[in-house]
Amino acid sequence: MTNKTLAQSYLLKATKRLKVLDVLFQEEAYSDVIREAQELVELALKGMLRQIGIEPPKQHDVGSLLVEFKDRLPSEVSSNAKKLALISKWLRKEREFSFYGDIDFIPTEEYTEEDARKAINDATFVLSMARKTIPADF
Numbered sequence: 843m844t845n846k847t848l849a850q851s852y853l854l855k856a857t858k859r860l861k862v863l864d865v866l867f868q869e870e871a872y873s874d875v876i877r878e879a880q881e882l883v884e885l886a887l888k889g890m891l892r893q894i895g896i897e898p899p900k901q902h903d904v905g906s907l908l909v910e911f912k913d914r915l916p917s918e919v920s921s922n923a924k925k926l927a928l929i930s931k932w933l934r935k936e937r938e939f940s941f942y943g944d945i946d947f948i949p950t951e952e953y954t955e956e957d958a959r960k961a962i963n964d965a966t967f968v969l970s971m972a973r974k975t976i977p978a979d980f
Contacts, residue, residue: 852889853976856882856969863962872958873949876940879961880933886972887930890915893976902937905930919971926971929964 859882866874880902888898891907894914898904905927908915912923919926943949 849889849892852885856885872953873940875958879965880937882965883968890975903934
């Protein structure tokens with residue numbers, strides 16, 4: 843499998859997750875919105891990196907690599923590289939808590955509608971940047 847087709851696969855997977863976010867939001871499953879938004883962002887950013895010839899590392903937050911190699915991105919995406927990295931960092935930080943919680947952090951009680959809306963808006967933005975980077979064949 844080539845980087846290009848794997849990048850397109852990641853874009854497709856991220857696109858499908860965006861639809862899931864709306865369903866989870868309607869169900870008021872705000873912690874699940876956060877978790878799925880993180881996965882969408884991770885897939886989109888890794889797809890973008892693959893598209894520009896960078897093998898993404900096996901870690902959840904690859905935003906700093908996007909900033910490092912922003913000169914290889916389309917100009918509109920390049921100018922938003924820092925914003926993309928900040929979104930990735932925020933959602934990566936929330937990844938485990940939103941899914942597993944902790945003894946003093948119950949995910950279904952901690953995350954709010956406002957948190958979920960922010961995650962959806964951020965994920966939508968990241969996906970729009972990925973679509974400008976990765977040619978879609980679907």
